[in-house]
Amino acid sequence: MLFLRHRSCRHHSLLRIHIKFLSTTSSQPLHLPLSFPTYMIWGSNTSLGKTLISTGLSSSFLLSPLTTKKPHKFVYLKPIQTVPSLGTILRPRIGILGFYNLNFREENRFVKDGVNVVSELVCETLYAWKEAVSPHLAAEKENGVVEDSLVLETLEKCLRKEEDIKEEEMDVFCVVETAGGVASPGPSGTLQCDLYRPFRLPGVLMGDGRLGGISGTISAYESLKLRGYDIVAVVLEDHGLVNEVPLLSYLRNRVPVIVLPPVPKDMSNDLVDWFGDSDEAFNSLKEIMISAFSERILRLNDMAKKAGNTFWWPFTQHKLVPEEAVTVIDSRCGENFAIYKGQDNQFITQQFDGCASWWTQGPDATLQIELAREMGYTAARYGHVMFPENVYEPALECAELLLEGVGKGWASRTYYSDNGSTAIEIALKMAFRKFSFDNGLLSDFPNNTRTDKSVQLKVLALKGSYHGDTLGAMEAQAPSSYTGFLQQPWYTGRGLFLDPPTVSLSNNKWNLSLPEGMHCKNMIKKGMSFSTRDKIFDKSRDKSDLTGVYSSYISQKLLQYPGLKESIHVGALIIEPVIQGAGGMLMIDPLFQRVLVSECRSRNIPVIFDEVFTGFWRLGTESAAELLGCLPDIACFAKLMTGGVIPLAATLATDAVFDSFLGESKLKALLHGHSYTAHAMGCSAAAKSIKWLKDPQTNHNIISGQRLLREVCTIHCFCLLIAYQFPKVDVRTVSTIWNI
Amino acid sequence: MLFLRHRSCRHHSLLRIHIKFLSTTSSQPLHLPLSFPTYMIWGSNTSLGKTLISTGLSSSFLLSPLTTKKPHKFVYLKPIQTVPSLGTILRPRIGILGFYNLNFREENRFVKDGVNVVSELVCETLYAWKEAVSPHLAAEKENGVVEDSLVLETLEKCLRKEEDIKEEEMDVFCVVETAGGVASPGPSGTLQCDLYRPFRLPGVLMGDGRLGGISGTISAYESLKLRGYDIVAVVLEDHGLVNEVPLLSYLRNRVPVIVLPPVPKDMSNDLVDWFGDSDEAFNSLKEIMISAFSERILRLNDMAKKAGNTFWWPFTQHKLVPEEAVTVIDSRCGENFAIYKGQDNQFITQQFDGCASWWTQGPDATLQIELAREMGYTAARYGHVMFPENVYEPALECAELLLEGVGKGWASRTYYSDNGSTAIEIALKMAFRKFSFDNGLLSDFPNNTRTDKSVQLKVLALKGSYHGDTLGAMEAQAPSSYTGFLQQPWYTGRGLFLDPPTVSLSNNKWNLSLPEGMHCKNMIKKGMSFSTRDKIFDKSRDKSDLTGVYSSYISQKLLQYPGLKESIHVGALIIEPVIQGAGGMLMIDPLFQRVLVSECRSRNIPVIFDEVFTGFWRLGTESAAELLGCLPDIACFAKLMTGGVIPLAATLATDAVFDSFLGESKLKALLHGHSYTAHAMGCSAAAKSIKWLKDPQTNHNIISGQRLLREVCTIHCFCLLIAYQFPKVDVRTVSTIWNI
Structure with a gap:
């Protein structure tokens, strides 16, 4: 005999809601078994017969010729159900239909170890409501809203229950049937396609065979793809309109479309004959699902090995x-x-x-969904279009948002490129040009675009800083293992590199460490330690003795240029404001950076801020310049700018910098560009993300992992996070960096 | 009195189909008037009442208080109609309903210049079929298939008819009503959302207020966005399910949702009362549409100016x-x-x-739609995930396709980066490492990662070549206006730059020009001219005297390294195979490049092919290496690789190159990376495009503009194309480059 288990879901639902208020949701990471096939059954509209698919699959699976000689278990899960009468809740249709079918045949009896072992059908409805309306309405009316996390948690538990069944003993097949259409709201109001997204289970879509059904099926399919789901088959009831032909054409024959015979309209029909007629269709659907599952597992099992054989990972031995x-x-x-x-x-x-x-990451799951839609839209509207002398909405909107945001109060021009490294190369070219004209190095222009051969430009930069891996960006960094002959034979180190004073937390105090060689004879101890991080940024420190110490230290270092050797000039200052990221998350004394900027400005040396890492709220303000309290002439942005989906960089500049490239000659223009400069998708992602992060309604302060620097009030917390992120990094190393 | 114009569309339809076979479709570029608002009316399913919207809008527009004191003209276009009876064809519903409404009122009479001027309603159905099924079925059954281009052309003509109306004389408002759902097939089978895409008219979506309608409306909306359409409002019939609440929440209140009162189900109802009750709804819809139109025009008018004030275009004075x-x-x-x-x-x-x-471009419009869907899917599935020590499907699939395609027969590793320039910087680092180990420059490794200070590496490269704008890529190029102090003060030119022999077409012959200083005393004239382009690539030339000439020329140039100055080595060869793109579309003698490769290989100098421009069928073969007939050790790809949507680059390398980075020390690994290395969307676009371009079914040989080099059999054709592309370039300049 066959077990048929039914559960009163109403009871469960209430019980679970009750629990929810008593305990917090589990913080255990999701665990989704892949030892048996599990599929979502989606509908492109309501009432198209998703349950017929589930039922047909159950029969096909449970009654199939037992080549494996193992009993079968079919698990039917309906996480959310709104039904017209309580009776139906208690006996979900699939159970009834399954019962009908399964009772017909006898070949499911097994004898194993002398015991009668039988195939099993489990039907479980997780949460149900009385009224046959959209779950969000029913939940509200019946005062039984269930939070998304709880639905997922319960579903996960149900799936995990089957995980312990040993593969040798039983074949399991599981379907999770959704309610209504793909984008019908769940009980909390979240669209079901969004609700189940963390599981990203592969799916089967019940299409619509009626008039207008081609459109509805395609749109539903697109909504699922737009959330990253894989659909292995589309199923359709035959309404005589051959909707499968255009559907197959749309799917380029890559996703099979299965047609079911017309379902009898007579409500009293027990569908037994119909299921008989549909046997073949359900058998092939089942085969497709089982083989897609096997292929997926095979591929997943192969990927690590193939990666090791084909990839060349950066920074990886x-x-x-x-x-x-x-x-x-x-x-x-x-x-x-x-x-x-x-x-x-x-x-x-x-x-x-x-x-x-x-x-690069910052967005929450909601922005990810919105960005996916935005990416689809922008790719469809523009693909990529050439930038010079052209304008298109995403590039313009993004530029406007940058100038009104991170560039507010100083920048007037946006120069796009592809990544932090190229943004830096562009910034250096801008700064050197500005410096050359301001300091008469190109006085003979336009008659001569060259200078005296012996003129050399250097950057002023801080040791430990990092600006990228292309040669120009590397040249602006102090020598390190990354710049040696082994890595970059062309590196020469074209900078005056200063040791910066740093601030680190120890024993609940922020301590300032001055580099060796900095004159601090008359230093007052009280200026060297801070009880809160905010005090480090306090502008009143500008009047402290330390300002003088910093100022004379910098002046002295700069004395050599263009001092003794007239031909070598410091043509730009480049710093990572506040935090040196790749250099080890070092916090530089903001006062020192302010003095540095002011010393350079008084010498007509353009100031570049490398905000690739710090930009867009990473440090709690939209730009690190805001936190630092002084402005650059040029600044570079990338990473989080697009909300973490695709590469895009921007170099912002003042009008004065821009003007040094204006003239009658095209050769005076900045001749640097990349093929996808200002590509529409990047600009569009950036525009969306910049607005999202700024909006108090949507910006949840950049999620925990990314809030790291903003919240870094105890070094211990930081070390823990680091340990979590890089399991291979010794936390003690990190502690050393932070001088504990 | 009011004019009501109706047309027998059936007649028109046949007539137009007839014309189609007699004449080719116009090659005139699309001309879409924007002097009056034109909107598409889309439905999220069939029979939801798109025509009610059109009708309601017509009343609202024609009967609105005439603040402008001008007569109004409402144009209703139904490009495709399948209707149950011929009677209905002749009198489209909107006409009937409009008539009812409009006759009620008298305020539409104007007197202008003493003449009675009245508002006007024009209803036009462009193509109609008898049977009420999907247009593609009706068209097929009734033997009346209409090609997409003809539908668009006819629609364009209808819209242009209204263009001559002077703004001062009349206010025009136009709606184009689609048939069925957004993705219902048109008469040729093309989905309507794809069919009308070239016009990209803004739209209003008729949503579904019934059970399941939230999902259908959202999915339909997403299908439209996924094709780059803008939707200014969603309209919904009230079915008592408050579907507008979740819809507004989904739309983040940015797109208004308008609710219409329930439509009487009684078919005999003339809807006059219903239209009366819906007055307010249609008035606000009309206002939304008019104001969205004005905003669009305002923005479009402003964009050029704003671009000039905020952008800093590359390569642009x-x-x-x-x-x-x-x-x-x-x-x-x-x-x-x-x-x-x-x-x-x-x-x-x-x-x-x-x-x-x-x-960067190559895909046809069909691939663009597919790529848009792919971009939405990939963004939703991955966003971006970190690459090192990780594997995810798009990165793996793309790497596999690259190694089986452009890397076939030689490459075994894929190194991802963001653009051609970074791909080159990586290639140089790879080549120099390989050379250093092969030639004992780092023999003391790992005890010492540096070499004798005086060791210098240079590249062997051709004059006129271009490899990118970051410093490392620039250093591999010969001096030019792009590399001078004005543009790049840090450029030194770290190469041995050779003058290459070039091939150009003149008087229907391909002539070979040798650079000055190349010894060719015994040269036989017949080897200097070719009747067809294929003969230039003929491998039999390898046995000609010219091979010896090239070989000794190269050997002599290489003699100086590491000849007199032992410390300077040529550590890499870098060439653009076959064509130097940015350098002026110069074709280099392929024999010369083959000899160059062979000379370098015999000296253990790694060979880099810069295929950023030539890769992926640009020259008619998947890689230019294939055309050239010899293989590199390292090759760089970008541009067309993603099908022209987003930046991605790959540097492919042989196992031998890869091995020179293997070891126990992490510091021996290649320490070069960018934040979005191997970003999922780029890899996914590339995987899709590489397959698409390779597939004979989908690859239409890369579209005309891009087929340029492949088809460059007459210089005149080339000049014309250049003139077309760069209206500001003097064609004579181009002719000079090609030596005419």
């Missing part, structure tokens, strides 16, 4: 990365990767993206 | 670009920009993207 150390990322959702673990029991689990994918 | 020279790009579709012209009569027209947006 391949010899030290064994196959098992490679992380297989199936998707990302908000701040979490969904990663595949294939060792013993295959499953998908979540991993916090602690270093925010090299500090 | 801003002083030479007046406001009127700025091109306002509203969208792109396939190989055309849709540009806005605002001078006298506002309109949108098409402009051929002749230089393929700096040679």
Whole structure:
């Protein structure tokens, strides 16, 4: 005999809601078993027969010829159900239909170890409401709203229940049937396609075979794709309109379309004959689903090895990365990767993206969905279009937002490029030009575009700073293991590199460390320690003795240029304001950076801020310049600017800098560009993200991992986070950097 | 009295189909008037009442209080109609309903110049079929298929008819009502949302107020956005389910949702009362549409000026670009920009993207739609995830396709970066490392990562070549106006730059020009001229005398390194195979490049091919290496790789190159990376495009503008194309480059 389990979901629903208020939701990362196929059943509209698919699949799976000689278990989960009468809740249709079908046949009896083992059908409705309206309305009316996290948690538990079944003992197949259409709201109001997204289960879409159904099916399919779902088949009831033909053409024959016979309209029909007629269709659907599942697992199992054989990862010693150390990322959702673990029991689990994918990430899951839509829209509207002498909305809107935001009060021009490194190369070219004209190095222009051969320009920069990996950006960095002959034979180090004073937290106090060689004879101890981080940034420090110390230290260093050797000039200052990121998250004394800027400005040396890492609220203000309390002539932005989806960089500049490129000759223009300069998708993502991050309604202060620097009030917390992000980094190393 | 014009569309339809077979479709670029508001009316399903919206709008517009004191003209266009009876064809519903409404009132009478001037309602159905099924089925059954281009052409004509009406004389408002749902197939089978895309008219979406309608409306909205459309309002019939609440929440209150009263179900109802009750709703809809139109025009008119004030275009002397020279790009579709012209009569027209947006473009309009969907999917599934030690599907698939395609037979590793310039910087680092180890320059490693200070590495490169604008890429180029002190004070030119022999077409013959100083005393004339381009590439030339000439020329140049000055080595060869793009579309003698590669290989000098411009079928083969007939050790790809949507670059390398970075020390790894290295969207776009371009079914040989080099059989054709692309370039200059 066959087990049919039904649960009163109403009871469960209430119980679970009650629990919710008593305990916080589990912080355990998601654990999604992959030891058996699990599929979502989506509908392109309501009442198209999703449950018929589930039922047909259950019969097909449970009654299939038992090649594996193992009993089968079919798990039918309906997380959300709104039904017209309580009776139906208690006996979900699938149970009834399944019962009808399964009772017909006898071949499901097994004898194993002398015991009668039978196939099993489990039907479970997780949350149900009485009224047959959209779940969000029913939940509200019946005072039974269930939070998204709870729905997911309950669903996960149901799936995990099946995980312990050993593969040798039983074949499991699971479907999770949604309610209504793909974008019908769930009980909390979240659209179901968004609600279930963290699981990103593969799916089958019940299409619409009626008049207008081609459109509805395609749109529903697109809504699912637009949320990162994979659909392995579209199923359709035959209404005589051959809707499958245009659907197959749209899907380029890559996703199969299965047509079911017309369903009898007579409500008293028990559908037994119909299921008989649909046998073949459901069998092929089941085969498609099982083989898509196997292919997915095969690929997931192969990926780590293939990656090791085809990729050349940056900053990675391949010899030290064994196959098992490679992380297989199936998707990302908000701040979490969904990663595949294939060792013993295959499953998908979540991993916090602690270093925010090299500090590019910031958006929450909601912005990710919006950005996906925006990316689809922008790609469809523009693809990429050439920038020079052209204007298109995303490039203009983004430039306006940059100038009104991070460039407010100083910048008037936006120069686009592709990444931080190129933005820096452009900034250096801008600064050197400005300096050359201001200091008469190109006085003979335009008759002569060259200078005396012996004229050399250097940057003033801080040791430990990092500005990128292209040669120009590297030349502006002090020598390190990254710049030696082994890595970059062309590096010469074209800078005057100063040791900066740094601030670090120890014993609940922020302590200032001055570099060796800085004159501080008359230093008053009280200026060297701070009880809160805000005090370090206090502008009143500008009047302290330290200002003088910094000022004379800098002046003295600058004395050599263009002092003894008239031909060498310091043509630009370049700093990472407040924090040196790649250099080890070092906080530089903001007072020192302010003095540095002021000393350069008095010498007509243009000031570049490298805000690639610090820009866009990473430090709690839109720009680090704001926190530092002084303004640059040129600043570079990238990373978080696009909300963490695609590369884009911008170099902002003042009118005075821009003017040094104006003239009658095209050769005086800034001749630097990349093929995708100001590409529409990047600009569009940036425009959306800049607005999102600024809007108090949507900006949740950049999510935890990224809020790191803003909240870095205890070094211990920081070390913990670092340890979490880089399991291979010794926390003690980090502590040393922070001088604990 | 009011004019009501009706047309028998059936007649028109047949007539037009007939014309189609007699004449080719017009090659005139699209001309879309913007002197009056024109909106598409879309439906999220069939039979939701799109025509009610059109009708309501017509009443609202024609009967509105005449603040402007001008008569009004409402144009209702139904490009495609499938209707149940011929009677209905002859009298489209809107006419009937409009008639009812309009006859009620008298305030539309004007007296102008003593003549009675009245408002006007024009209803036009362009193509109609008898049977009430999807247009593609009706068209097929009734033997009346209409091609997409004809539908667009006819629609354009209808819109242009209204263009001559002077703004001072009459206010025009136009709606174009679609048939069925947003993605219902048109008569040719093309989905309507794709069919009308070249016009990209703003739209109003008729949503679904019924159960399941939230989902259908959202999905339909997403299908429209996914094709680059702007929707200014969603309209909904009230079915008592307050569907507008979740819709507004989904739309973040940015797109208004208008609710219409329930429509009487009684078919005999003449809807007069209903229209009366809906007055307010239609008035606000009309206001929203008119104000969105005005805002659009205002913005379009402002964009050129704002661009001139906020952008800093690359390679552009801003002083030479007046406001009127700025091109306002509203969208792109396939190989055309849709540009806005605002001078006298506002309109949108098409402009051929002749230089393929700096040679990034290649896809046709179909791939653009597919890529948009792919971009939405990938952004939703991954956003961006960190690359090192990780693997995710798009990065792996793209790497596999690159190694099986452009890297076939030689490459085994893929190194991702953001653009051609960074790909080159990486390639140089790879080559120098390989050379250093092969030639014992780092023999003391790992005890010492530096070499004798005096060791210097140079590249061997060809004059006129271009590899990018970051310093490292510039250093590999011969001196030019781009590299002088004015542009790049840090440039020193770290290369041995050779003058290459070039091939150019003149008088229907391809002539070879040798650079000055190349020894060719015994040269046989017949080897200097070719009747077809294929003969230049013929491998039999390898046995000609010229091979010896080239070989000794190169050997002699290389003699100086590490000859007299032992410390200077040529550590890499870098060439653009076959064509030097930015250098003026110069074709280098392929025999010379083959000899160059062979000479370098015999000296253990790694060979880099810069295929950024030539890669992916630009020259008719997947890689230029294939055309050239020899293989590199390292090659760089970008531009067309992503199908022309977003930046991504790849540096491919052999195992031997990769091995020179393997070891126990992390410091021996290649320490070069960018934040968005191997970003999922770029890899995904590349994977899709590489497959698309390779597939004979979808690759239409890269569209005309991009086929340029492949088809360059007459110089005149080339000049014409250049002139078309760069209206400001003197064709004679181009002719000079090609030695005519």
